[in-house]
Amino acid sequence: MAIRISTRQPDFEARFAALLATKREVSEEVDAAVAEIIADVRARGDAALIDLSARFDRVDLAHLGIAVTQAEIDAAEAAVDGPTRAALEFARDRIEAYHRRQKPADERYVDSLGVELGHRWTAIEAVGLYVPGGTASYPSSVLMNAVPAKVAGVPRVVMVVPAPNGEINPLVLVAARLAGVDEIYRVGGAQAIAALAYGTETIRPVAKIVGPGNAYVACAKRRVFGTVGIDMVAGPSEVLVVADGDNDPAWVAADLLAQAEHDAAAQSILITDDVVFATSVEREVARQLETLPRADVAGASWRDYGATIVVRNLGEAPALINRIAPEHLELAVDQPDELLVLVRNAGAVFLGRYTPEAIGDYVGGSNHVLPTARSARFSSGLTVLEFVKRTSILRCDVDSLRALGGAAMALARAEGLEAHGRSVGIRLNL
Amino acid sequence: MAIRISTRQPDFEARFAALLATKREVSEEVDAAVAEIIADVRARGDAALIDLSARFDRVDLAHLGIAVTQAEIDAAEAAVDGPTRAALEFARDRIEAYHRRQKPADERYVDSLGVELGHRWTAIEAVGLYVPGGTASYPSSVLMNAVPAKVAGVPRVVMVVPAPNGEINPLVLVAARLAGVDEIYRVGGAQAIAALAYGTETIRPVAKIVGPGNAYVACAKRRVFGTVGIDMVAGPSEVLVVADGDNDPAWVAADLLAQAEHDAAAQSILITDDVVFATSVEREVARQLETLPRADVAGASWRDYGATIVVRNLGEAPALINRIAPEHLELAVDQPDELLVLVRNAGAVFLGRYTPEAIGDYVGGSNHVLPTARSARFSSGLTVLEFVKRTSILRCDVDSLRALGGAAMALARAEGLEAHGRSVGIRLNL
Known part of the structure; x- marks a missing residue:
């Protein structure tokens, strides 16, 4: 059975920190x-x-x-x-x-000193x-x-x-x-x-x-x-569902189990402001598990890593979301954009009650290769940028080199790099 | 003394491959x-x-x-x-x-099926x-x-x-x-x-x-x-200067030494179509070394890792450039853009005779943190992108979920992920 914690608990911070610190991968010595x-x-x-x-x-x-x-x-x-x-x-x-x-x-432009700058992607x-x-x-x-x-x-x-x-x-x-x-x-x-x-x-x-x-x-x-x-090294998949009490518990339970069935080390977390709804979702998870082909995997994931976090109100959610930095985040509320603007750390966000995460796995169009294990704090999902690289471009003529040269030579010499300074000075008879 | 190779040599390919394979870093066991x-x-x-x-x-x-x-x-x-x-x-x-x-x-848009897509950078x-x-x-x-x-x-x-x-x-x-x-x-x-x-x-x-x-x-x-x-782990710095015989050998020698003075493991390579010019540059390097404060470092770099590659014509240069994938590339010719369009792998390119690489180290405006050790084949210099991350956004309503749902469920089931399919189907009474 998944854990349940609440922001009303006096030791909530310790419990939440323990949830964040949970290691879900056994690192094999290979x-x-x-x-x-x-x-x-x-x-x-x-x-x-x-x-x-x-x-x-x-x-x-x-x-x-x-x-x-x-x-x-x-x-x-x-x-x-x-x-x-x-x-x-x-x-x-x-x-x-x-x-x-x-x-x-790509970009090329000439700045006010006559220096041509830009970059090319290949x-x-x-x-x-x-x-x-x-x-x-x-x-x-x-x-x-x-x-x-x-x-x-x-x-x-x-x-x-x-x-x-x-x-x-x-x-x-x-x-x-x-x-x-x-x-x-x-x-x-x-x-x-x-x-x-x-x-x-x-x-x-x-x-x-x-x-x-x-x-x-x-x-x-x-x-x-x-x-x-x-590319990044992906860990077990994870979902964080933020849902108010107006959701159908069966829908939310289905979303939690969709993540859990990937891997016994997957993690599904629910944040809700409605303790009765939380209990309904937990019951629905148990009920749906009974008929799920991959119940062994999904059940183990939910038992070992599943969590429900009950908050006083959904205004408490963004700070928790940003610390969890989930790979997938569902915002199953009426006005998801109000929460979205406060989200800094998440690989992908699924807005509203009709966007189950599984849509993004297949046919949404966005990429399903996303940062796991809290790495959405510093990294992004797969994009076209992963397959291109950038060459920066710089071009001076004698006038623009003269406009830049003094400062370049001053810094080169301040860094003790005389040959750097000379390579500029020799072109300007300095 | 730096090596000299030429594309006219029958064993050029072996010599060039050996140059590419040169290890310039001693990996310490730390x-x-x-x-x-x-x-x-x-x-x-x-x-x-x-x-x-x-x-x-x-x-x-x-x-x-x-x-x-x-x-x-x-x-x-x-x-x-x-x-x-x-x-x-x-x-x-x-x-x-x-x-x-x-x-x-950032971007948000609604596609022809009514699905809202987009992304946010934070x-x-x-x-x-x-x-x-x-x-x-x-x-x-x-x-x-x-x-x-x-x-x-x-x-x-x-x-x-x-x-x-x-x-x-x-x-x-x-x-x-x-x-x-x-x-x-x-x-x-x-x-x-x-x-x-x-x-x-x-x-x-x-x-x-x-x-x-x-x-x-x-x-x-x-x-x-x-x-x-x-970020990437940077190795010793390197420059590749492509220069025709119309350059002042002293300018090109100064550029090669500016790179060499960084580190005894730095590498400076000259590609030229003019064998007489190559000899003049080599002589100039020796002459300028005599008065360089960091002559010990720059001299060791040039001696151990410096190279001159004489080509039949500069049309041979782009293929060599792309295999070297230099951190810094100077194109010291009259029409550098003609070569630039053929360059795929380089961290930064410096165009024409008045753009010594040192300008880019300090005041050009572009970044001097660039991919070394041939990694320009697959990576880029430092940009603002290094400090942001991307969250993708997806939103369906009941109609657009219906438009996508069948395909998502078909793929989920083909992958043996029944709970994925259910999380879609339960919202559509399927």
């Missing part, structure tokens, strides 16, 4: 194993991928091939029913439309997308990562996905094709990250790696960071 | 020491800062105080001469003007800025990090700077005041990073830490990442 795997892939390339995939995924890549063929993707398409394919296309189109608006603009030349295997192999995640990369203009998007016992979720292959993924390889784990970072005979290296993965994948991404770029 | 320091600061707070500062910086913070006082900053201001102060203000104003243009815009609530002590204690770096944070709207910018033997560069304090830094503490090393991440009695924790530092600082930043955000 560093040594990952270092060995990466070294093996760097030394032996494809041969290492074949051996490691046989060991970890029980798949014979020497026979099947490392690359997934177009014929295999065709076969996957044939295996997907029409409505599901249409839903994937609908999601792809909406994600693309939303992310197109994020493309940053797409990263090659991006690797890690897709987990097994039950966490979500086609929606393929769309959420690959579509923004393609919108950014990345010419080469490379997907890696493990094929345990030779199998890949056909929906993942179809989503990859719909998103415009250029190459697909059936490797997973730290070995796939190593292959993307350093290249093998079959897999050319990329410049950045994105996408979720298990402890081995996360550790490998940290290790290759610097050689390539990486 | 991880265990850093872990211990962080644990000590978390356990003992200020007392640990006092003990560690006594040991590493030979300074008695129990007596001096951890916080730098306004009176001390006043004294620093009195110690700085007028022209240097004016140069700092000039730099501050130009950096501020350039970065104001980077503030990203400033990070508190940012820590690490400033190295000793010779690398640059006031220009204080401006380059703190001004964008303040432009972003960060309400609390906290600077930490070690005070070896009790001393802090007065220019650093003046730059901090000019940039609007809110708090300054005289602690450095891994202990300063730990204090910023976890807080002590005197230093409240921040949400993100930026700024350059030594191996201990870099290691500590990696370790606290997750608890707080961090």
Whole structure:
């Protein structure tokens, strides 16, 4: 059973701080194993991928091939029913439309001293997308990562996905094709990250790696960071629902369970100003769990990490929201914008009573890759910006260099960097 | 003496690849020491800062105080001469003007299905800025990090700077005041990073830490990442100058040496299509080194990591530039924009013969915190975006939820996430 705390309790601050401090991830000690795997892939390339995939995924890549063929993707398409394919296309189109608006603009201008300034954005030349295997192999995640990369203009998007016992979720292959993924390889784990970072005979290296993965994948991404770029390392998912007593408890309970069913380490929190409603929601959670296919997972998450926070009034909510810094925030009230303006820290906000978080997971159009574990205090969800980089531009002529030169030389010399000063002075006969 | 290679050499590709693969940083094994320091600061707070500062910086913070006082900053201001102060203000104003243009815009719109979408940007609530002590204690770096944070709207910018033997560069304090830094503490090393991440009695924790530092600082930043955000870990600085034979060899040599004087591990590379010019530049480098105060540093950098690449024609340059992915790129030709459009990977570009890189270090207005070690392939220099984060917004009403709901439920069920589907269906009586 989830905990219940209330701002009326004299020890509320201690209880709330304990809730914030809850660790939901067991950090596995995989560093040594990952270092060995990466070294093996760097030394032996494809041969290492074949051996490691046989060991970890029980798949014979020497026979099947490392690359997934177009014929295999065709076969996957044939295996997907029409409505599901249409839903994937609908999601792809909406994600693309939303992310197109994020493309940053170049700029060039001349300032009052005659200095030309500006910047250019360019797409990263090659991006690797890690897709987990097994039950966490979500086609929606393929769309959420690959579509923004393609919108950014990345010419080469490379997907890696493990094929345990030779199998890949056909929906993942179809989503990859719909998103415009250029190459697909059936490797997973730290070995796939190593292959993307350093290249093998079959897999050319990329410049950045994105996408979720298990402890081995996360550790490998940290290790290759610097050689390539990486995205954030995502933790278990979480939702914070702020709801007044005018909501249907069953709707709110459904939203809490939608988050909880992801992972036993997921977290669902309810903030409400209505203690009777809080009890109704808790009862509804128990009731809906009875018929939920993933009741074991969702039940464990709710029992171990679920929480209800009863506040005196919803004016107390923003301060709590900002300290929790939730990945997903639902504001299930009549005037959600009044609360929204006070929200600083949240990955995504879902406004009103008719916007369950699951809409954002699939077809809202916004991205479902969002900051977890309170990192919305300092980071953002996935956008097109993740796939571009910026070059700043500066241009002086002799007159504008003269206008800037004295100050530059003064600062260079104040910092003891004489050659810096000389590189300016020599052009101005100073 | 720097190496010289040429695209006419039959083994050019191997030589160029070797140049790219050159490691310029010795990775010190400091991880265990850093872990211990962080644990000590978390356990003992200020007392640990006092003990560690006594040991590493030979300074008695129990007596001096951890916080730098306004009176001390006043004294620093009195110690700085007028022209240097004016140069700092000039730099501050130009950096501020350039970065104001980077503030990203919020957006809200309703799409054709009636779904409201958008995003909001908010400033990070508190940012820590690490400033190295000793010779690398640059006031220009204080401006380059703190001004964008303040432009972003960060309400609390906290600077930490070690005070070896009790001393802090007065220019650093003046730059901090000019940039609007809110708090300054005289602690450095891994202990300063730990204090910023976890807080002590005197230093409240921040949400993100930026700024350059030594191996201990870099290691500590990696370790606290997750608890707080961090910026990129910067390596030794580098410049690539592309110059035709119409340049004054002395100007180009001065630019190469300006980079080399930063650090014995800095790297200066010249690409030219004129072999006679290449020789003239090499001679000029040797001649200018004779009178350079930091000749030991600059000479070692040029000897160990300097390189001249002679190309058949400058049309060969862009492919080489993009593989080098330099932090700084000078295009010292008559029509630099013709090359610029072909440049994908560079932190900052300096156009034409009158834009020495040093202008960008101080008063150009653009940021001098730029991606090193080939990371311009996947990352960008410091901008206002480093200090804000984005919250995405989604809002449906019953009609737009109905328009999206079927596809969302189809995808949820295809992914085996029944509770996701239910959270949509329950609102639509499906």
